[in-house]
Amino acid sequence: MCPVRWRSGEIPIMKRGKNTKSSQAERSSSTLSEPVEHGGTALIDPFIPVFGLTPRIIGLTVSIALITGALIGLTLIRTSRDALYAHILESNVTIAGLAAQFAAHYIHAAESSLQLLAARPAFIRAVLEKDLEEAENRLAQVLEINELIDSISVYDAQGTGWASGLRDRWQNRGGTVMDREWFRQSLSFGKPYFGIPLISRATGNAVAVYGVPIFDEQGDIVAVLAGGFSLDVLSTAIADLNVSKYARASLLDSRQRGLVIAHPDPGRILTPVAGEEKAELQALTGEKGIMEFRTNGEVLDLAVFAPVQGVPWSVLILVPGETIFAPLVDLTGKAVIYVALLVLLAVVLSILLAHAIIRPLRRLMSGTEEIGRGNMEYRIEVKSHDEIGQLSRAFNRMTGDLKAITASRDELNREIAERKRASEEIRKLNAELEDRVTKRTALLEAANKELEAFSYTVSHDLRAPLRHVSGYVNLLNERFRTELTEKGNHYLDAIGDSVNQMGTLIDNLLKFSRTGRTELRIADSDMNEIVRAVVDSLNQDIPHPSIEWIVGNLPNVSCDASMLSLVWQNLLGNAIKFTRTRDRARIEIGVREENGEAVFFVRDNGVGFDMRYAKKLFGVFQRLHPMEEFEGTGIGLANVRRIILRHGGRVWAEAELDKGAAFYFSLRK
Amino acid sequence: MVELRTILLAEDNPKDVELTLEALADHNLSNNVVVVRDGVETMEYLRQEGKFKLRKPGNPAVILLDVKMPRMDGLEVLREIRGDAGLSRLPVVMLTSSREEQDLVASYDLGVNAYVVKPVDFKDFISAVKQLGIFWALINEAPPQM
Numbered sequence: 001m002c003p004v005r006w007r008s009g010e011i012p013i014m015k016r017g018k019n020t021k022s023s024q025a026e027r028s029s030s031t032l033s034e035p036v037e038h039g040g041t042a043l044i045d046p047f048i049p050v051f052g053l054t055p056r057i058i059g060l061t062v063s064i065a066l067i068t069g070a071l072i073g074l075t076l077i078r079t080s081r082d083a084l085y086a087h088i089l090e091s092n093v094t095i096a097g098l099a100a101q102f103a104a105h106y107i108h109a110a111e112s113s114l115q116l117l118a119a120r121p122a123f124i125r126a127v128l129e130k131d132l133e134e135a136e137n138r139l140a141q142v143l144e145i146n147e148l149i150d151s152i153s154v155y156d157a158q159g160t161g162w163a164s165g166l167r168d169r170w171q172n173r174g175g176t177v178m179d180r181e182w183f184r185q186s187l188s189f190g191k192p193y194f195g196i197p198l199i200s201r202a203t204g205n206a207v208a209v210y211g212v213p214i215f216d217e218q219g220d221i222v223a224v225l226a227g228g229f230s231l232d233v234l235s236t237a238i239a240d241l242n243v244s245k246y247a248r249a250s251l252l253d254s255r256q257r258g259l260v261i262a263h264p265d266p267g268r269i270l271t272p273v274a275g276e277e278k279a280e281l282q283a284l285t286g287e288k289g290i291m292e293f294r295t296n297g298e299v300l301d302l303a304v305f306a307p308v309q310g311v312p313w314s315v316l317i318l319v320p321g322e323t324i325f326a327p328l329v330d331l332t333g334k335a336v337i338y339v340a341l342l343v344l345l346a347v348v349l350s351i352l353l354a355h356a357i358i359r360p361l362r363r364l365m366s367g368t369e370e371i372g373r374g375n376m377e378y379r380i381e382v383k384s385h386d387e388i389g390q391l392s393r394a395f396n397r398m399t400g401d402l403k404a405i406t407a408s409r410d411e412l413n414r415e416i417a418e419r420k421r422a423s424e425e426i427r428k429l430n431a432e433l434e435d436r437v438t439k440r441t442a443l444l445e446a447a448n449k450e451l452e453a454f455s456y457t458v459s460h461d462l463r464a465p466l467r468h469v470s471g472y473v474n475l476l477n478e479r480f481r482t483e484l485t486e487k488g489n490h491y492l493d494a495i496g497d498s499v500n501q502m503g504t505l506i507d508n509l510l511k512f513s514r515t516g517r518t519e520l521r522i523a524d525s526d527m528n529e530i531v532r533a534v535v536d537s538l539n540q541d542i543p544h545p546s547i548e549w550i551v552g553n554l555p556n557v558s559c560d561a562s563m564l565s566l567v568w569q570n571l572l573g574n575a576i577k578f579t580r581t582r583d584r585a586r587i588e589i590g591v592r593e594e595n596g597e598a599v600f601f602v603r604d605n606g607v608g609f610d611m612r613y614a615k616k617l618f619g620v621f622q623r624l625h626p627m628e629e630f631e632g633t634g635i636g637l638a639n640v641r642r643i644i645l646r647h648g649g650r651v652w653a654e655a656e657l658d659k660g661a662a663f664y665f666s667l668r669k
Numbered sequence: 670m671v672e673l674r675t676i677l678l679a680e681d682n683p684k685d686v687e688l689t690l691e692a693l694a695d696h697n698l699s700n701n702v703v704v705v706r707d708g709v710e711t712m713e714y715l716r717q718e719g720k721f722k723l724r725k726p727g728n729p730a731v732i733l734l735d736v737k738m739p740r741m742d743g744l745e746v747l748r749e750i751r752g753d754a755g756l757s758r759l760p761v762v763m764l765t766s767s768r769e770e771q772d773l774v775a776s777y778d779l780g781v782n783a784y785v786v787k788p789v790d791f792k793d794f795i796s797a798v799k800q801l802g803i804f805w806a807l808i809n810e811a812p813p814q815m
Contacts, residue, residue: 455769463766464682466789471688474791503789510768 053361054354058347065346069339077335081328088324089290089302092247096306096315097288099238099249104309106237107194110148110229111210111310115192117142118212118225127154127214127223132163139165142227150207150230151200154214156223159183172201177226186211186224194311196255197231197270206231206270208253208261208311231269235262238315246323254284254312261313279303283316294321360388364395376403455510462506470499511566512639520560520646527554527600530561531589534568538576547576552590557598557667563643570636571602571663578606578661597649598669603662608655617653640665674730676702676806679711679746680764681738688791689733689764692798698806703729708741712749715756728759728814731782731805736765736772744772747779758812760805764798 117123117138126134139152143165153164159178164170177183182195190213197208207228214223238249239262251262258273258280273280278293283305291303299321306315363380370378378399380392473496481489528551535549572587579585588603609617618641637651644651644665655661676698680686686704693702705711711734713719717726732750736743743763750756762783763776776784785801788794 463787463789464685467766467787467791467794468682468684468688470789471684471691471791471794474795475688475691500790506789 053358054351057350057354057357061346061350061353062343065343066339069342073332073335073339077328077332080331081325084328085324088319089304092302092304092317092319093290093306096249096304096317099317100306100308100315102237103234103251103313103315104311106148106234107229107308108310110146110227111192111194113142113146113149114152114210114212114225114227118192118214124214124216124222127162128216130162135163136165136167139163140167141165146227148229148233150205150228150233151203152225152227154223154225155183157187157221159187159224162223166203171203175201177201180209182209182211182226183224186213187221190215190221197253197259197261199270200228203228231261235264235266235269238262239264246326247317247319249315249317250280251308252280252283252314252316254286254314258284279305279316279318283314286312286314300324356384357388360384360392364392367395367399371399371402376406458506458510463503466499466503466506470496470503473499508636508639512642518563520563522558522560524556525559525561525564526556527564527591530565531568531572534565534572538569538572547579547585547587550586550588550590552588554589554591554600555598555669557669559647559667560643563646567640567643567665570640574636574663575602575604575606575661578608579604581607594666596669597666599664599666601662601664603660605660608657608659608661609653610657611655614653614655618651674701674806674811675727676802677711677714677729677732678702678704679706679708679732679738679743680704680735681706682735685735685787688794689798692795693802695795695799698799698802701806707738708743708746708749711746712741715750715753715759728756728811730809730811731760731762731801733762733764733801734781736763736767736776744775744779747776747781751780760809760811762801762805764801 120138123135123138125131126138135154139154143149143152149165151164151166151170153166153170153172154162155177156162159176159180161170161172161175161177164173180195180198182193185195186193192210192212195209195211197206199205200207200209205228207230210227210229212225212227213221214225216222234251238251248264249262250260250264250268252273253259253261256272260268260271260273260280263269273284279291279301282289282291282303285305286307287305288307289305291305292300293303294300301321302319302324304315304317304319306317307313308315360380360383367378367380376399379396382389382392382396384392473492476484476492477489477496484492531551531554535551539547572589575587576585579587582605584605586605589601590603591598591600593599618637640663641651644667647667649666649668651663651665653661653663676693678686678689680689690702690704703714705714710719711732714721714724715728717724732746734743734746738746741749743765747761747763750759750761760782761780762785763772763781764785764787765772766787768786773784783801785797788797
């Protein structure tokens, strides 16, 4: 048999509830995958959240509701259970106690009555004198007073029935009770004896006979007073206690291996205690207490025992287990319903909450889409005052900022486009320029080439006949001088001179054209060197009286050294030429700095020239002196000018007739 | 000094030829001058071809080469000569009226021995030619025959 325990098992309700809740949650999550219309734009977000807000919120609240509900419910039920049990226990214990007490008093009262009577001298006298009437009157009195006493009679010492309170109705007059246990016991012990319940011969009812021996003055038992306590009355009295709908109260006699004295089922009165009935067996021990046991099945029954004082009886209250917790089932059912309702409420509320959050979120989402499309005017309605509202406001602010940024970005873009266009323009112009330059250069090159060809022709083809003329003239001069007249020779001389002149002219022209055509090879040149070289070569070539050279320290300049050499050759050659007439020629070469330029000069003390004609000085073939005085083709200074101009400099001259001349040219440093 | 050797004069202009010969005549150099009128004749002579098949073998002491000649000009001749194994050592003197730098450069690049510009003044011309003749025909040691 299972051991007895205080607490019962768990209430198997939770599992059912949880299943329904989770399936509910799953169902609700699927509803979120539908497209939802919010904020004016139909938004279908292709990315469907597997764990969206709604199922999570629902899950959360449902879990909370369930757990709370379950906890509360469990606690409630458990507490109720315990309370109920305790209550029932207590009440039954009380009742059992009360019943026992009641029975005890009931019986005691009756016993006392009988004892008193048996001890009353008048009664004793009546018995001794065999005064039947007197005795029966007294007996009848007691019978009347005590409900409990079913019958009251006197039996003599032999056990023969003499008198009864029932008087004529008494069945057992003259009958014997010698076989009765109560009679024998009370007789032998000389003390009142509470007999084992039996069926009365006198009345035919179930009774427990109380025998009280009657003593004479000598102390001998002369008779036994017997009162039958009605078991029916007891039963009824106990039944009237109305323990509960379900509990069964019964009285048990512990003698003769147990007898049922009182029982809600009348059929069981005066039957032996059922051997299987544990409770009844326990009751026989006469102990006060409670017992939990299982009869069949798992349900725990409750038994409460209370011994009846003064008699070997016990009150037994049996409470069937099912009935103990019957109200609990009801309660549990109610609890389940409440929890279910609570969970439902939670689901509903959480759905509402989720939507309350999701709706504005979707509005925000559609808002971002709008803005993504470029609509900067879009603003979110701020409906709530909570964090969502804050978010909406922040969103609107952000949109405003974005608008500003976009505006400035657009401006920037426009500027950039402008700049790009401008740079494109520039590039185009540059390209055009390049193109034009290339074309010009090509033209120039073509022109140059033509010029080169021209010069080539001049240098070669023009010279040849010149040479020939010169040659033949010379031959004539050599071989036929004697055969010509003086005039003839003179003509020949003239021809020869002209030819020579022409040759020089052609050479100079060629040189001049070359200076114009050739590319300048600019390099940092030491002017001192160039001048020195020119001076040295001039000194060798041209015979002259002594020349005083005064050469200053000349700086380095960026220029074409060979060209500059020509310049110096020309200028210094001129200086030498035009100081020829002087006894002491003085030629000064120097430089002075002016505005970042180096101004070189050649100053001589020669014949100078008329300043009025200075402008013509640098013209091609221009001469300011007659040929007879000073030879020259007049091309030298034009050359100088051209060279200096190509260097980006200037040439000019100052002079005074017969005092000297100074020629200047400037070069960038 | 060895015996006079031939001077080959390549010149198309007859006047120039006459004048040059006159200049060379002073030192009896004119006897050993062979005149050709253009580049082709020059090569024919040097290779003993055409009308010069039967000439006296042997390279001239010097070639006085004019630049501007018809058919084949002086520079081409120079190139030919310098390219020909048997003629490459021949002393060549450009004797021309052109002082154009390009002709100068080209000639020296081709390995000319001297470049003389004919002076306009006849006296100078005579002097130059004479010096050339004496130098190349008399003084200079000709390269050995190949």
